[in-house]
Amino acid sequence: MATKQQEKSQQTMQELMASAIELFGTKGFANTSVSEITDHAGYAKGSFYRHWNSKDELFLQIVEQKFKQYRATRHDRVQKAADLEEAMNIIWDFLETIVADRNWSAIFLEFTIHAATSEALRKLLNKSDYRLSDRVFAELVRSHVTSEFPPEKIGALNTALFEGFLIHRALGTETLTLGEVREAAIDLAVKNGTKRD
Incomplete structure (x- = not known):
């Protein structure tokens, strides 16, 4: 059974992915920065790097x-x-x-x-x-x-x-x-x- 922390981490990851998909769709992959993805999703940049090493x-x-x-x-x-x-x-x-x-x-x-x-x-x-x-x-x-x-x-x-x-x-x-x-x-x-x- 997942802990509350694991559930929150999964939710954060899904929200960052949704943010990235939306921004990639409007701006393109190259023109979208990690900062824009995290800002758009309402998270600090560190949240991104807890899940991925790069865009x-x-x-x-x-x-x-x-x-x-x-x-x-x-x-x-x-x-x-x-x-x-x-x-x-x-x-x-x-x-x-x-x-x-x-x-x-x-x-x-x-x-x-x-x-x-x-x-x-x-x-x-x-x-x-x-x-x-x-x-x-x-x-x-x-x-x-x-x-x-x-x-x-x-x-x-x-x-x-x-x-x-x-x-x-x-x-x-x-x-x-x-x-x-x-x-x-x-x-x-x-x-x-x-x-x-």
Whole structure:
């Protein structure tokens, strides 16, 4: 059973995370300071450092929580899919929820670019807890792939298409709709991942 102090600490952490999400959404990741996060939440700066060592660490925890929520519903549905096409549609339903939250997808893209400048941070971000990596994607579809095409390549192709769409949208240069990218990604996966008679 949690003590009152543990409950208060958990509440403080959740309020700081909510403050960070709100500020990242309005100002961006780079333009939001730890002081702004704590001021906005009504806490002293020390409260932040009792939970995280850096803004990067806070962001990774936020990402981990969001992806755990998404995964809880997605994983079971993918496992029960009748074939690769149905599994891919379930995964793309999940990806579309990320795109639908315009602020979140923009913040995640900004953080991904930020992480590219640090080898340690880049390695952390590529862990399965923080993104739909090629490996995670491959594990989701592996049981539905009936050809010799490596599931990791299906994951890499889909990740590239999805993240490429996010970049084009952030720059305001998207020529393809999300629906068109989704359709192309699923067609590509099914074409390569399904055994031909």
